[in-house]
Amino acid sequence: MITLAEGLRLPTNGLDYTILAIYFAVVLGIGFAAKRSVKTSLDFFLSGRSLPAWVTGLAFVAANLGATEILGMAANGAQYGAYTVHWYWIGAIPAMVFLGLVMMPFYYGSKVRSVPEFLLHRFGPSSHLLSSIIFAVSSVLIAGVNLYAMAIVLEALLGWPEWVAIVVAGFFVLAYITIGGLSSAIYNEVLQFFVILAALIPLTIVGLKRVGGWDGITDSLTTSHGGDFLTAWGGTGIGESNPLGANWLTIVLGLGFVMSFGYWTTNFAEVQRALSAKNLSAAKRTPLIAAFPKIFIPMVVVVPGLIALVMEPSLGKTKDGLQYNDAIPVLMRDLLPNGVLGIAVTGLLAAFMAGMAANVSSFNTVFTNDIWAAYLKKGREDAYYLKTGRVVTAVGVLIGMGTAFIASSFSNIMNYLQTLFSFFNVPLFVVFIIGMFWKRTSAAAGFWGLLSGTVAAMVNYFWFYKQGIIAIPSDQGANFVSSIVAFVVGAAVMFVITLVTKPKPAESLAGLVYGTRSPGMEELPAEGDDAWYRKPALLGWGAVVLAALCYIPFSF
Numbered sequence: 001m002i003t004l005a006e007g008l009r010l011p012t013n014g015l016d017y018t019i020l021a022i023y024f025a026v027v028l029g030i031g032f033a034a035k036r037s038v039k040t041s042l043d044f045f046l047s048g049r050s051l052p053a054w055v056t057g058l059a060f061v062a063a064n065l066g067a068t069e070i071l072g073m074a075a076n077g078a079q080y081g082a083y084t085v086h087w088y089w090i091g092a093i094p095a096m097v098f099l100g101l102v103m104m105p106f107y108y109g110s111k112v113r114s115v116p117e118f119l120l121h122r123f124g125p126s127s128h129l130l131s132s133i134i135f136a137v138s139s140v141l142i143a144g145v146n147l148y149a150m151a152i153v154l155e156a157l158l159g160w161p162e163w164v165a166i167v168v169a170g171f172f173v174l175a176y177i178t179i180g181g182l183s184s185a186i187y188n189e190v191l192q193f194f195v196i197l198a199a200l201i202p203l204t205i206v207g208l209k210r211v212g213g214w215d216g217i218t219d220s221l222t223t224s225h226g227g228d229f230l231t232a233w234g235g236t237g238i239g240e241s242n243p244l245g246a247n248w249l250t251i252v253l254g255l256g257f258v259m260s261f262g263y264w265t266t267n268f269a270e271v272q273r274a275l276s277a278k279n280l281s282a283a284k285r286t287p288l289i290a291a292f293p294k295i296f297i298p299m300v301v302v303v304p305g306l307i308a309l310v311m312e313p314s315l316g317k318t319k320d321g322l323q324y325n326d327a328i329p330v331l332m333r334d335l336l337p338n339g340v341l342g343i344a345v346t347g348l349l350a351a352f353m354a355g356m357a358a359n360v361s362s363f364n365t366v367f368t369n370d371i372w373a374a375y376l377k378k379g380r381e382d383a384y385y386l387k388t389g390r391v392v393t394a395v396g397v398l399i400g401m402g403t404a405f406i407a408s409s410f411s412n413i414m415n416y417l418q419t420l421f422s423f424f425n426v427p428l429f430v431v432f433i434i435g436m437f438w439k440r441t442s443a444a445a446g447f448w449g450l451l452s453g454t455v456a457a458m459v460n461y462f463w464f465y466k467q468g469i470i471a472i473p474s475d476q477g478a479n480f481v482s483s484i485v486a487f488v489v490g491a492a493v494m495f496v497i498t499l500v501t502k503p504k505p506a507e508s509l510a511g512l513v514y515g516t517r518s519p520g521m522e523e524l525p526a527e528g529d530d531a532w533y534r535k536p537a538l539l540g541w542g543a544v545v546l547a548a549l550c551y552i553p554f555s556f
Contacts, residue, residue, distance in 0.1 A: 015339050016341050019345075020346050026191065028172065031179040034180025037180075041368075055186060055187070056277045057286050057290045058290070059190055060286050061293050065354065066356070074302065075305060078305040080244045081228075082232050083236075089298075089551060090260070090547075092294055096287040097287070097544055100285065104284045104286070107274070108284075115131070115135070115268040121512055122509070123443045123504075126447040129371070139362055143356045143359035154169075169349070173353050173357050173360060173397060174360075174394055182276055185358070186276065189354050192350035195346060202343075204304055207311075210335060218230055228242060246476065246477045253484055258484055259480065262421065262483065267425055270287070281536070291547075308330050309327070415476060423457045444501045453487065457482040
């Protein structure tokens with residue numbers, strides 16, 4: 001169950017609730033301010049492609065930094081130790097750089113409104129419709145997880161009834177997205193990014209002081225969990241055992257390649273922020289700017305999980321006691337005074353709302369443009385689709401309220417999210433990467449590669465892993481294997497079908513396949529964007545080198 005243990009009620013007072021109230025008022029104020037710029041469906045769904053790179057970059061990282069990541073990665077830190085840094089330095093940064101340097105020119109240059117729309121141009125209607133349905137389903141599943149997990153947290157920490165927390169948070173997300181569209185979501189995500197840091201940084205500093213700094217963590221956890229628990233690669237040799245249940249090969253291939261590239265390069269909840277940038281240069285820099293704060297997020301998410309394990313060694317040890325998901329709430333309860341506690345609760349709430357808003361705003365775009373307008377109600381005036389987008393936003397929030405209960409079988413919510421990514425994002429990545437780099441790939445290959453990869457991941461997880469046919473030590477290890485299976489099966493099916501079917505005409509692939517160009521891809525940087533410190537290649541490779549250097553303290 002995604003639940004928090006009894007006894008986590010926080011000693012909140014009027015000051016804490018005042019901070020919460022101010023935050024909610026600012027959120028709605030941003031929504032109403034953004035409303036003035038929403039006059040067309042492009043304004044509503046993609047902010048009129050008008051936002052600067054620093055705004056879209058911070059929104060990009062904030063959209064990912066939902067409370068499911070904060071609670072989930074802190075839980076991973078407590079459960080798996082320093083191995084959790086792999087989700088950032090090998091499981092995010094290289095893929096974010098690849099998105100910015102290689103894939104954004106295709107996305108932005110082709111002027112698509114969504115990731116599935118790119119598949120429409122590259123492969124045709126069958127792949128487009130299938131990917132749209134897959135993405136719509138995964139979006140509401142993930143949005144629902146954020147909403148339900150937030151309700152559970154507020155019930156445990158503040159004593160709010162679960163239904164009250166769901167209605168209150170759902171209403172505010174619904175209100176500011178419906179009123180101001182994507183611009184409202186993005187500017188709120190920028191605000192939420194700083195609110196989240198204002199909550200996590202004091203929590204980490206006070207926690208480190210309480211346990212005696214990093215030396216205190218090392219002494220305690222090395223004694224209780226062994227020397228490899230605080231290393232990134234110790235015990236990951238093939239045939240060796242470790243808490244993660246994965247070896248270096250499945251980490252590098254499963255997480256570092258197929259799962260991370262599948263998520264970061266095809267997840268429209270992230271890519272949508274880059275598509276809203278004011279020009280191609282800003283779009284390319286969006287994930288690259290986001291990569292730098294992403295590198296340091298483990299310091300305020302994973303480290304608190306380790307601190308919580310030192311302070312509460314019983315975490316995850318008993319079924320009815322404190323669970324790994326309780327790591328952050330335990331620290332909030334035990335370390336923070338009133339006022340700072342209010343900021344922490346507000347930061348946690350902001351994180352839930354950021355994660356939910358990212359998925360709801362991407363859901364309304366894909367459903368309206370790629371399903372409703374493309375196949376059900378074609379050729380209507382723009383005002384009709386703008387109104388439809390607002391209605392679909394409400395529908396997405398309501399569906400999200402129901403879908404999250406599916407996650408109740410997972411004690412670590414990050415396991416659940418990674419399972420979804422292996423099912424939905426990895427097969428999409430297979431189709432994108434082969435379609436972008438192999439001109440011969442046919443429309444039929446795109447459809448069957450996507451379908452077979454999705455089915456293969458589900459069969460591996462539900463049949464081979466859950467039925468015990470193959471022995472995998474953990475859910476995360478199973479997700480890595482499912483990702484590899486999805487990639488290999490999808491790629492093999494695409495290769496075979498391509499050889500026996502006709503490719504699309506070469507002239508229809510301009511700007512869609514590597515080595516071809518469209519007019520949008522030849523756009524020159526705006527004045528100022530050509531400065532040396534804004535060069536995408538410098539930003540990208542700088543982020544990769546910095547992430548690699550971060551491994552050094554965790555390698556011994």
